[in-house]
Amino acid sequence: MLSVDTLIILMINTASGGYLMWYRQKPSGEIEMICSESCLKSRYTVGTSDLPGVGFMTISNTLVTDSGSYIAVSKKKKTRAFLGTSYVNLAVTDHTPRIRLFYGSGIAKTHVFQCEVAGAGADLRGPYWEITELGHVRKMRGVGSEGIDADGRFTRWSMVTLGSDKSFSVTCLSSHNHTTETLRTGTINISQGASVCVFTYFLAPVACALLVLTVVLTVLSARRTRQRGLERDG
Structure with missing residues (x-):
């Protein structure tokens, strides 16, 4: 299977003394945290560029389940003050359709x-x-x-x-x-008429059982009638 790394670059306020928190909103709508000051999964690497206002994330061995909206939130380290946010949508294609x-x-x-x-x-x-x-x-x-x-x-x-x-x-x-x-x-x-064949298939054993039961009851009734006749003659 082909291994592909994905680089996400966002324009965001990355002032001195700040850091980025990363979240992913899944296609189902559920939101999960990926990275705060450190990443929760080893496949994710985050950082900021030497250029002002640029943050990035690298996803190693990108999977279909990595699809979603990636949201970066910039905050001050000391005060936790909110500096800005940015997001990008990522759709990963499955190459084995x-x-x-x-x-x-x-x-x-x-x-x-x-x-x-x-x-x-x-x-x-x-x-x-x-x-x-x-x-x-x-x-x-x-x-x-x-x-x-x-x-x-x-x-x-x-x-x-x-x-x-x-x-x-x-x-x-x-x-x-x-x-x-x-x-x-x-x-x-x-196949037209298949349902009738299936119905007949299941009905046949029932019909056979009823036929055998009818024959048995007829024989028993005949014996009982004959026995009563013999008792009367005696």
Whole structure:
């Protein structure tokens, strides 16, 4: 895996006798302190430049989970007086993208599919669909959206709702902008009438059990009737 260091430079009041406190606001909204006069994590290094008004932070081996808003607060060492603040947004791209396909049943016998492509930034196009029905393949774009997930990954989504009285299969794809690489999910096959087969599969053992029970009860009733007849004759 490629190791990358990230340098964050901020313009901020770094007066003599002052120091910087660093915070990170996660994509989820949670705020954590990273550095006060010393850093809480060894991957972070902070300092100020010889140039006035410049503070910096270096993040070693930057991870997707380092995404967020980085906030620097400048204070006086002795008085703790507030001198100024500045921030920058950092989005770390995951270079090992992931594509996933979700399926559920909609209303009025429709089928709902959602595709998710997480990572790889702008290098991958938004997901699209291949629907195969009766040997014919058609491509389509669904209802799409994009955003940053809770871990800081740039994520795209696409959703389609399909209804058909014929069997069909669905695959989701996402192609690379600069190469021939294509991400592809597994294929979901929708067979019309499958639910009836499944119902029959579970119903058959019950029907057999009822049939056996009926035969046993009939035999027992016949024996009892015959025994009563013999007792009467005796």
